Amino acid sequence: LRNVRIFYKKLRSMKFVSHLDMNRFMSRLISKSGIPIWYTEGFNQHIYMNFAVPLSLGFEGLYEIMDIRLIDENYSLEDCLNALKSACPPDIEFFGITEGEMHMKTIGFAEFEITFEEFGTDTVSALKEFLTRDSIICQKTGKKGKVKEIDLIPKIKSFDIEDDLLKIVLVAGSEDNLNPSLVMSEFFAQCGIEPIYYTVRRTMIYNKEMQQFK
Amino acid sequence: MDNKKFEKLLLSVQKPGRYSAGETGSVIKDKEKVDVRFAFCFPDTYEIGMSHLGMKILYSQFNSREDIWCERVFAPWTDFEQVMRENEIPLFGLESRDPIKDFDFIGFTIQYEMAYTNILNMLDLAGVPVKSKDRKDLSPLVVAGGPCVCNPEPLADFIDIFFIGEGEEVDLEVIDLYKEYKAKNATKEEFLLAASKIEGVYVPSLYEDKYDDGGVLKELVPMDGVAPTIKKRIIKNLDTCYYPENFVVPFIEIVHDRAVQEIFRGCIRGCRFCQAGFIYRPVREKSVETVNRQAKCLCENTGYDEISLSSLSTSDYTGIEPLLNEMLEWSDKRHVSLSLPSLRIDNFSDELLEKIKHVRKSGLTFAPEAGTQRLRDVINKNVTEEEILDTCLTAFRGGYTSVKLYFMLGLPTETDEDLKGIADLGQKIVNLFYNMPDKPKGKSVSVSISVSTFVPKPFTPFQFEPQISLEEIRRRQEYLKSCITTKKISLSYHDSATSFLEGAFARGDRRMGKVIEAAYKKGCKFDSWTECFQPEKWHEAFKECGLSPEFYANRLREYDEVNPWDHLDYAVSKEFLIRENKQAHCNLTTPNCREKCANCGAMCYGEGVCFEKR
Numbered sequence: 021l022r023n024v025r026i027f028y029k030k031l032r033s034m035k036f037v038s039h040l041d042m043n044r045f046m047s048r049l050i051s052k053s054g055i056p057i058w059y060t061e062g063f064n065q066h067i068y069m070n071f072a073v074p075l076s077l078g079f080e081g082l083y084e085i086m087d088i089r090l091i092d093e094n095y096s097l098e099d100c101l102n103a104l105k106s107a108c109p110p111d112i113e114f115f116g117i118t119e120g121e122m123h124m125k126t127i128g129f130a131e132f133e134i135t136f137e138e139f140g141t142d143t144v145s146a147l148k149e150f151l152t153r154d155s156i157i158c159q160k161t162g163k164k165g166k167v168k169e170i171d172l173i174p175k176i177k178s179f180d181i182e183d184d185l186l187k188i189v190l191v192a193g194s195e196d197n198l199n200p201s202l203v204m205s206e207f208f209a210q211c212g213i214e215p216i217y218y219t220v221r222r223t224m225i226y227n228k229e230m231q232q233f234k
Numbered sequence: 235m236d237n238k239k240f241e242k243l244l245l246s247v248q249k250p251g252r253y254s255a256g257e258t259g260s261v262i263k264d265k266e267k268v269d270v271r272f273a274f275c276f277p278d279t280y281e282i283g284m285s286h287l288g289m290k291i292l293y294s295q296f297n298s299r300e301d302i303w304c305e306r307v308f309a310p311w312t313d314f315e316q317v318m319r320e321n322e323i324p325l326f327g328l329e330s331r332d333p334i335k336d337f338d339f340i341g342f343t344i345q346y347e348m349a350y351t352n353i354l355n356m357l358d359l360a361g362v363p364v365k366s367k368d369r370k371d372l373s374p375l376v377v378a379g380g381p382c383v384c385n386p387e388p389l390a391d392f393i394d395i396f397f398i399g400e401g402e403e404v405d406l407e408v409i410d411l412y413k414e415y416k417a418k419n420a421t422k423e424e425f426l427l428a429a430s431k432i433e434g435v436y437v438p439s440l441y442e443d444k445y446d447d448g449g450v451l452k453e454l455v456p457m458d459g460v461a462p463t464i465k466k467r468i469i470k471n472l473d474t475c476y477y478p479e480n481f482v483v484p485f486i487e488i489v490h491d492r493a494v495q496e497i498f499r500g501c502i503r504g505c506r507f508c509q510a511g512f513i514y515r516p517v518r519e520k521s522v523e524t525v526n527r528q529a530k531c532l533c534e535n536t537g538y539d540e541i542s543l544s545s546l547s548t549s550d551y552t553g554i555e556p557l558l559n560e561m562l563e564w565s566d567k568r569h570v571s572l573s574l575p576s577l578r579i580d581n582f583s584d585e586l587l588e589k590i591k592h593v594r595k596s597g598l599t600f601a602p603e604a605g606t607q608r609l610r611d612v613i614n615k616n617v618t619e620e621e622i623l624d625t626c627l628t629a630f631r632g633g634y635t636s637v638k639l640y641f642m643l644g645l646p647t648e649t650d651e652d653l654k655g656i657a658d659l660g661q662k663i664v665n666l667f668y669n670m671p672d673k674p675k676g677k678s679v680s681v682s683i684s685v686s687t688f689v690p691k692p693f694t695p696f697q698f699e700p701q702i703s704l705e706e707i708r709r710r711q712e713y714l715k716s717c718i719t720t721k722k723i724s725l726s727y728h729d730s731a732t733s734f735l736e737g738a739f740a741r742g743d744r745r746m747g748k749v750i751e752a753a754y755k756k757g758c759k760f761d762s763w764t765e766c767f768q769p770e771k772w773h774e775a776f777k778e779c780g781l782s783p784e785f786y787a788n789r790l791r792e793y794d795e796v797n798p799w800d801h802l803d804y805a806v807s808k809e810f811l812i813r814e815n816k817q818a819h820c821n822l823t824t825p826n827c828r829e830k831c832a833n834c835g836a837m838c839y840g841e842g843v844c845f846e847k848r
Contacts, residue, residue: 033256036244037485041251045485048537049258051568059569067569078245107537109258137242217242 021058022090024100025234027116030081034111039074046086053107055100058089072124072225072233073192076199079132080221085233087120121234128228129177130192132200137217139184146211147186151179151203158206172203177230192225240331243321247314251486252280255306255328259482259536261293262329263303269416270409272296272304273327273334273374275342277352278762280308284482285490287544288343288380292401294478302409305329305337306482309352310359312759312766318359325360335361338373338412341405344382344389347739348732348762353378354392354754364751366394366439372415372422377408384513385692387798388739390438391747394422395429397436398802399466400499402476404434430460434467436802443744443798449785451743451796465803466513470841472499472520477528480535492540492573495529496520497557501546502827502843504834505603506614506818507642509691510546512806515834516842517827522553526560533570541565542573549574575599598629601640604648605655611821612647614814619659626663630670636680637663643710643727644688644702646818650713656683657717664722681723685714687733691740692799693806695814701737701787704730731769732762737787743798746786748779807835 030037037045047067050057059065072085090100101117108114136143150156156172175198177189190198200220208215225233244250265271274293276283283289289306296304305327310318318325324333334340340362342353357364362374369376378389379397386396397404408429415425430437440460446452456462469475481493500517501510520528529541541561545551558572565572602622604610610617626637641656660681667679687707690699702710707730718725739746753775760766776783791797793812800808810833817824824832827843837844 033254034485035241036250036254038251041485041487044487044491045258047539048483050537051539052258052535052537054534065569077250109256111256137238219238219241 022093022095023120024088024090024097025118025120026086026088026101026104026114027118028084028086029113029115030075030084030111031113032080032111034109035078035080038077039071042071043069049104049107049112050088053103055103056090056092056095058091070124072127073130073194073197075222076201076220078220080219082221082223083225083233084222085225087124118234122227125194126227127193127225127233128191129189129226129230130222131187131189131224131226133221133223134186134188134200134204135219135221136184136186139216143213143216144181146213147207148181150207150211151176151188156203156206156210158202158210160202172198172206176203187223189226193228239321240323243317243323247317248311249280249486251484252308253310253314253328255331257482257484259480260306260329261297261303263297265303265330265332267300268303269301269413270303270339271327271332271337272302272339272341272409273307273337274304275307275334275340275353275356277309277342277344277349277356278760279311280484281486281488283308284484284488286343286345287494287496288401290478290481290494291476291496292343292405293482294480295402295476296405296409298476299406301413303330305334307334307340307356309356309760315355315359325356333360335374338375338416339409340374340376342376342378342380342393344378344380346762347382347388347736349382350389350739350750351754351758351761353389354751355759357392364754365391367391369394370422372412372420372425375412375422375425379405381509381513384509384802384804385740385742385799386436386438386802387443387744388742388746388750390744391751393438394426395435395437397467398434398464399804400469401467402469404432404467407432408435427460433465436464438744441801445743451798453796454798454801463801463803466805468516468518468805468839468841469499470518470839472496472518473524479528479531481532481538483536483538490542491538492542493529493532493536493538494542494544495525495532497525497543497545497548497551499545500842502550503547503616504614504814504824504826504832506612506695506814507603507645507688507691509694512693512811512834513804514546515805515836516839516844517550518842519552522557522560525553525557529561530564533565533568539569540571540573542575544575598634598636599638599640600625602659603640603642604645604652605641605657605659606652608821609645609648609652609655611823612818613642613645614818614823616823616826619662622659623662623666626666627670630667630673630679633674635667635674635677636682638682638684639663641683641685642688643685643714644707646688646696646699648710650710653710653714654717656685656714657719657723660718660723661720664720679722683718683723683725685711685725685727687728687730689733689737689740692797693804693811695811695818697741697797697811698791698793698795698815700790701734703784703788704734707733729764729767732767734787735761735769735772735783738783739786741791741798742786745779745781749775749781752778805834805836805838810834 050067058068060068068089070087075081097117104114159167160170161167175191179188227233293304296302326333354364363369375394377395378393379401383396426437429435430440440457442455444453498519500514502517505511603615660683663681690696690701711727753772756771758768758771
């Protein structure tokens with residue numbers, strides 16, 4: 021077996037495809053591509069796929085990652101990438117393939133670009149003020165419906181505002197994760213600003229040492 | 235439409251994947267380079283419409299022609315409809331997002347009666363007048379096909395052209411004629427008259443309906459030079475007929491999320507309640523070689539890991555065993571599982587079971603349709619209780635522990651004894667399981683009984699029969715419920731008000747159009763969805779139009795009464811239907827097409843089961 025890591029972009033109409041639907045979509049795409057893919061063994065056999073940090077519905081992703089396994093160890097990575105590209109609709113772009121240098125567990129941060137519609141100077145300064153506070157306490161409802169209080173500031177690694185664009189790096193991964201929607205909704209709520217429509221793209225994934233995840 | 239704005243709106247609704255398109259296999263063309271734009275509309279949600287095989291076939295076939303761009307359109311769910319109306323977004327083709335009011339054709343496939351209001355709502359959302367006579371220009375032409383079109387009269391006010399029978403040939407003939415007439419700047423009237431000369435084309439505006447004093451249809455009078463009857467079109471050779479090599483594969487989960495391979499059309503059985511069993515005659519099979527090749531190709535192109543063989547009765551396919559052997563050759567290797575819906579109880583063999591087991595084990599579903607032998611004979615469902623029990627035993631031995639059974643309530647001549655028979659049969663199946671000497675330890679059996687309400691349909695031997703009243707439906711449902719005493723049997727049944735309305739539409743005449751329009755104006759839509767169905771509004775609509783649903787649903791029709799669909803020739807003759815109706819009332823069955831020809835009339839096409847060597 022050969023472990024393979026695929027890098028792709030999830031663009032335009034694909035942003036309306038949820039994580040669960042992505043699973044089904046990728047498994048069909050792989051099956052169509054004809055690459056020598058490994059199926060899990062057991063009662064319900066399926067194509068083995070492991071996605072790095074799921075992307076929320078409505079977000080575009082420029083650095084998406086999926087691990088698969090090939091049964092043919094001599095099958096070249098280049099052939100694999102080309103086969104996937106040929107089976108792919110226009111709104112998914114495969115752009116890289118490796119054998120997976122880093123472990124999925126080492127993922128630590130993700131960078132997002134948030135583009136605002138009608139971004140006034142007042143809002144910009146309010147946002148700057150908000151993100152540089154000592155703490156941003158908010159309520160978060162867990163999976164089991166438990167409400168707990170968390171502070172967002174330690175989870176915000178860095179940010180930068182240019183024109184109508186907010187670049188922000190947030191903790192990401194299986195242990196701790198912050199969704200930019202939560203940052204935005206808290207911003208609007210805590211600063212008393214009428215919510216402004218924005219679009220989100222995840223542009224990069226980093227490991228815990230802030231190195232590009234490979 | 236502005237992309238950004240569109241995406242913003244999409245994020246405000248449930249399941250944006252219904253409207254965002256961009257799926258693998260969807261067809262994008264340059265609109266400047268095509269002559270004809272066709273909006274293929276399915277009057278229900280994306281998930282239901284995308285599961286429909288007919289739409290997949292015609293979508294691919296139309297798009298295989300360079301001069302046509304066919305796009306998909308579904309009924310937007312109520313949340314997105316509200317967004318569309320508030321933002322003045324007219325109904326659009328999913329592929330181009332262009333308004334369909336600017337298309338050449340707006341075509342509907344009509345699979346069930348309860349979708350009628352959605353057709354009107356979609357036309358209105360498109361910004362197109364709902365009534366045919368209010369659309370003066372040549373385009374958009376509103377056309378319709380599908381099984382419901384065998385009684386098109388309730389929709390006659392809204393649709394310009396009905397396609398009678400199978401669409402693969404006639405649709406393209408009409409499109410070609412349209413191109414010719416568009417080029418010479420012809421009027422809509424000129425085009426419709428010319429189109430009506432094509433076999434299988436029904437232009438309702440060329441006929442006038444006349445009634446007697448009792449409100450019963452007397453005559454449907456064609457205009458000068460227009461044919462009094464329209465004969466349905468069929469595809470004579472399915473091996474050479476177009477079949478898609480690829481499907482649009484949705485991102486979101488749809489109802490039937492798998493590849494579908496058609497194996498034959500029509501049904502040899504002639505169950506007397508079943509419209510499909512008559513309107514698709516004669517039976518025509520695809521060869522094993524064709525089915526195997528097309529199925530493999532579909533799986534390779536779509537990437538689906540499941541393929542379903544589609545027909546009205548899969549086990550009646552003459553080549554079923556060699557076909558499964560050939561398909562298993564490649565399906566196993568590709569991790570593709572086969573599913574075989576519509577199996578019959580009487581020819582469900584051990585070998586067949588073994589093959590299905592090979593791939594996936596799900597529940598087993600059978601349709602005895604009626605609880606007693608007498609009533610099964612009346613409806614010509616030629617299965618015996620012994621066969622049903624044998625099949626269940628085979629299934630239990632094969633490791634199945636749950637069985638689903640379909641029945642109908644309100645069949646002609648049905649008595650309480652027949653209803654009790656349903657419960658008794660369920661009990662016998664439960665007992666069968668527990669009496670098995672080698673029954674699996676610690677396992678329980680579950681028998682689900684699903685009971686729908688019988689609706690008399692045109693072109694069946696029961697087209698003359700009254701449907702039982704709404705009150706009687708409810709009484710019988712209660713009675714049946716009281717007959718079931720074990721928890722191993724679960725019972726579910728259809729909503730009675732829906733069945734009653736369906737009964738009125740199915741055999742409605744042209745005046746019904748007013749009722750549909752009135753109900754739609756009152757806000758009726760998605761009538762097949764319980765959360766949207768508003769029976770009281772329908773009741774008001776009928777009252778305002780001076781018509782009664784009982785007149786259409788609950789009245790016995792004499793053999794010599796003119797039916798609203800009598801001018802359509804679906805190859806089964808009225809004499810045959812009358813003969814079959816009389817047989818039914820004598821509790822007599824009719825052999826299937828392969829055993830003995832019943833002389834229904836379908837032989838006229840010179841093809842199919844009527845000419846098989848036996």
